[in-house]
Amino acid sequence: MQKVPMTVNGANLLKEELEHLKKVRRPQIINAIAEARAHGDLKENAEYHAAKEQQSFIEGRINEIETKLGSAQIIDVSQMATTGKIIFGATVTLINADTDEVIKYQIVGEDEADLKVGKISAMSPLARSLISKQEGDEISLVTPAGKLNYIVDGVEYI
Numbered sequence: 001m002q003k004v005p006m007t008v009n010g011a012n013l014l015k016e017e018l019e020h021l022k023k024v025r026r027p028q029i030i031n032a033i034a035e036a037r038a039h040g041d042l043k044e045n046a047e048y049h050a051a052k053e054q055q056s057f058i059e060g061r062i063n064e065i066e067t068k069l070g071s072a073q074i075i076d077v078s079q080m081a082t083t084g085k086i087i088f089g090a091t092v093t094l095i096n097a098d099t100d101e102v103i104k105y106q107i108v109g110e111d112e113a114d115l116k117v118g119k120i121s122a123m124s125p126l127a128r129s130l131i132s133k134q135e136g137d138e139i140s141l142v143t144p145a146g147k148l149n150y151i152v153d154g155v156e157y158i
Helices: 008-038 046-070 125-130
Strands: 004-007 072-075 091-096 102-108 119-121 138-143 146-156
Touching: 004 008, 004 102, 008 046, 008 072, 046 072, 102 125, 119 125, 125 138
Parallel strands: 004 072, 102 119
Antiparallel strands: 091 102, 091 146, 138 146
8 A cells, every 4th residue: 555645733633533523423423313213214204314325424534534544654844854955744935036926835745735724735746846955946837827936935844
């Protein structure tokens, strides 16, 4: 099985979701199914069918999370030697060479990526072009919107 990189924070969030699904949502659904069964005929019982559908979704999500955690290679960048090179988990400050706009991204696993909070997937074109670069390096990236030029302004392992 191929290991999938994941930050410590990403793994913790998945563990919290898994615990919530197992300890809160699963018992709620079991109770909803029992209550719906008590209403009689299951063929035409919409509550029963809705509860069974929710149960199926929750069990699928539990299985998905357990699989992800089982194949995760959890990387704690705060424990890495600070070499100045951009690696998985590093937080990178970039300056757009054309507009002087400053942006900050953390390179994370695919499941953790959320551009709204500054987390980009390690598989994204930008992250792939940043890996192994260091402070002061310049990168060029061709996007559908045109060519972007960035200067690496800072690398943090937080």
